[in-house]
Amino acid sequence: xxxxxxxxxxxxxxxxxxxxxxxxxxxxxxxxxxxxxxxxxxxxxxxxxxxxxxxxxxxxxxxxxxxxxxxxxxxxxxxxxxxxxxx
Amino acid sequence: xxxxxxxxxxxxxxxxxxxxxxxxxxxxxxxxxxxxxxxxxxxxxxxxxxxxxxxxxxxxxxxxxxxxxxxxxxxxxxxxxxxxxxx
Amino acid sequence: xxxxxxxxxxxxxxxxxxxxxxxxxxxxxxxxxxxxxxxxxxxxxxxxxxxxxxxxxxxxxxxxxxxxxxxxxxxxxxxxxxxxxxx
Amino acid sequence: xxxxxxxxxxxxxxxxxxxxxxxxxxxxxxxxxxxxxxxxxxxxxxxxxxxxxxxxxxxxxxxxxxxxxxxxxxxxxxxxxxxxxxx
Amino acid sequence: xxxxxxxxxxxxxxxxxxxxxxxxxxxxxxxxxxxxxxxxxxxxxxxxxxxxxxxxxxxxxxxxxxxxxxxxxxxxxxxxxxxxxxx
Numbered sequence: 404x405x406x407x408x409x410x411x412x413x414x415x416x417x418x419x420x421x422x423x424x425x426x427x428x429x430x431x432x433x434x435x436x437x438x439x440x441x442x443x444x445x446x447x448x449x450x451x452x453x454x455x456x457x458x459x460x461x462x463x464x465x466x467x468x469x470x471x472x473x474x475x476x477x478x479x480x481x482x483x484x485x486x487x488x489x490x
Numbered sequence: 491x492x493x494x495x496x497x498x499x500x501x502x503x504x505x506x507x508x509x510x511x512x513x514x515x516x517x518x519x520x521x522x523x524x525x526x527x528x529x530x531x532x533x534x535x536x537x538x539x540x541x542x543x544x545x546x547x548x549x550x551x552x553x554x555x556x557x558x559x560x561x562x563x564x565x566x567x568x569x570x571x572x573x574x575x576x577x
Numbered sequence: 578x579x580x581x582x583x584x585x586x587x588x589x590x591x592x593x594x595x596x597x598x599x600x601x602x603x604x605x606x607x608x609x610x611x612x613x614x615x616x617x618x619x620x621x622x623x624x625x626x627x628x629x630x631x632x633x634x635x636x637x638x639x640x641x642x643x644x645x646x647x648x649x650x651x652x653x654x655x656x657x658x659x660x661x662x663x664x
Numbered sequence: 665x666x667x668x669x670x671x672x673x674x675x676x677x678x679x680x681x682x683x684x685x686x687x688x689x690x691x692x693x694x695x696x697x698x699x700x701x702x703x704x705x706x707x708x709x710x711x712x713x714x715x716x717x718x719x720x721x722x723x724x725x726x727x728x729x730x731x732x733x734x735x736x737x738x739x740x741x742x743x744x745x746x747x748x749x750x751x
Numbered sequence: 752x753x754x755x756x757x758x759x760x761x762x763x764x765x766x767x768x769x770x771x772x773x774x775x776x777x778x779x780x781x782x783x784x785x786x787x788x789x790x791x792x793x794x795x796x797x798x799x800x801x802x803x804x805x806x807x808x809x810x811x812x813x814x815x816x817x818x819x820x821x822x823x824x825x826x827x828x829x830x831x832x833x834x835x836x837x838x
Contacts, residue, residue, distance in 0.1 A: 404619040404652055406587070406603075411576030413493070415546060417537055418569030419556065427546070427569075429493070429576050431522065435605065435617055441521055445491040445546055450591055454577055459589060459601070459619055461649045465641045467552045469593065469649050475548045475556050475568040478491055481649040482592030482601075489585030489603050490628055498750030500667070502720060504711055505743030506730065514720070514743075516667075516750050518696065530696055532665040532720055541751055554726045562722045562730050562742040565665055578793040578826055580761070580777070609779065609791055624765055633763060633775070633793055635823045639815045643767065643823050655823040656766030656775075663759030663777050664802055672837030674754070676807060678798055679830030680817065688807070688830075690754070690837050692783065704783055706752040706807055715838055728813045736809045736817050736829040739752055 406433040406484065407460045409452050413445060421474035428452065428480060430460055437487060446478040457484040492547045493520040493571065496539050500532060508561035515539065515567065517547055524574060533565040544571040580607040580658065581634045583626050587619060595648035602626065602654060604634055611661060620652040631658040666721045667694040667745065670713050674706060682735035689713065689741060691721055698748060707739040718745040753808045754781040754832065757800050761793060769822035776800065776828060778808055785835060794826040805832040 407430035415427065426448040434440045437457065444460075449469050452458045459482035461469070466479035494517035502514065513535040521527045524544065531547075536556050539545045546569035548556070553566035581604035589601065600622040608614045611631065618634075623643050626632045633656035635643070640653035668691035676688065687709040695701045698718065705721075710730050713719045720743035722730070727740035755778035763775065774796040782788045785805065792808075797817050800806045807830035809817070814827035 404650070406619060411574060413546070413574050414572045415569040416572050418546065419536060422569060429574065434615055443522055445493060449593060459587070459592065461651050463651055464551050464638050465649055465651045475552055475566065476491070477548050477550055477552045479649065482589035482596060485588045485590050487585060487587050487603065498748060500720070500748050501746045502743040503746050505720065506710060509743060516748065528695055532667060551725050562726055562740065563665070564722050564724055564726045578824070580791070580793060608789055623767060633761070633766065635825050637825055638812050639823055639825045653823065656763035656770060659762045659764050661759060661761050661777065672835060674807070674835050675833045676830035677833050679807065680797060683830060690835065702782055706754060725812050736813055736827065737752070738809050738811055738813045
């Protein structure tokens with residue numbers, strides 16, 4: 404899982420029907436000290452995350468499973484971060 | 491899932507028979523502000539995407555599942571983007 | 578699997594309910610001679626690892642399986658390293 | 665899936681018995697305009713690809729499935745490219 | 752699958768019990784002309800590989816399957832290389 408910041412969302416009218424109703428967010432991954440990296444992706448929100456929030460992103464078949472395993476989802480927001488404590 | 495732009499397609503006569511009839515597109519992944527990155531791959535279209543369109547690409551076993559799970563597909567175009575809104 | 582060092586943890590109140598009670602650690606991956614790399618991620622501890630320890634991180638569906646296969650986990654700490662011997 | 669060029673092969677006498685008889689090719693991934701990248705890997709040929717040919721490489725559990733799901737294969741050549749057309 | 756060189760091993764007393772008895776090797780991935788890259792990982796040996804040998808590393812759920820599917824393994828050494836022939 405990765406720390407990321409929600410920086411936007413996408414609108415897609417023509418898409419796989421199993422994605423209908425899903426919140427397709429744009430996230431940027433965070434590196435050390437939560438500095439943004441160049442890596443961005445589309446992640447489906449599963450916990451009410453909003454723009455600007457720091458979140459946990461889960462990937463791969465595990466992300467698909469969160470939504471029942473049938474939708475074409477390979478990245479999901481699974482938690483909203485309150486605090487990060489690092490040494 | 492990743493934002494990408496469709497930049498072409500490939501023709502392959504000699505290929506796995508389960509790929510016959512599939513649209514094998516060349517996509518380049520997009521980074522922040524939708525600036526193209528150096529990453530390109532072959533993605534199978536599942537939603538009528540054309541050259542120049544910005545799309546959502548889904549990867550791994552999830553991409554395979556979109557086509558029934560039997561074809562050797564690990565990347566699929568699952569949506570065409572109308573708009574991207576980022577802060 | 579990767580060598581990593583545990584450098585912190587995150588607190589998340591609003592998260593997938595299957596993550597409740599799990600220890601969400603921040604790890605930084607180590608390269609040659611155990612020099613820290615720029616790659617960090619969130620990994621769920623399964624063996625009592627503490628801050629500063631060098632650990633083995635396992636990824637993907639394999640990490641999910643460690644916790645029964647239902648929780649949205651794609652990275653897990655599966656061992657604490659005593660020594661690394663390299664030529 | 666990735667565009668790659670077949671640049672060689674490996675010989676391995678001591679290997680997992682399920683790999684016996686498989687063609688273990690060395691491939692280099694291609695980037696934009698089919699310029700070779702630094703990424704190379706070992707991919708199992710499933711369609712008679714030869715040295716110098718441009719091919720489609722499929723990865724992960726999908727590659728394993730091509731060979732019945734039992735052999736330790738995570739990368740497979742699934743098509744030989746005739747032409748690439750990009751804008 | 753990747754070409755890698757075995758450069759060491761790790762000792763871990765406190766680890767997932769299904770890893771007990773496994774040989775946890777440190778491998779560095781090789782790039783073109785077998786030049787070492789900066790990428791290292793921990794890979795479980797399945798074919799008697801020793802320090803200094805060039806090997807084939809298999810990843811992901813495929814690596815897990817080699818050991819019966821229950822152990823937290825996502826990288827495995829599946830062959831020892833005799834020769835690499837590239838153009």
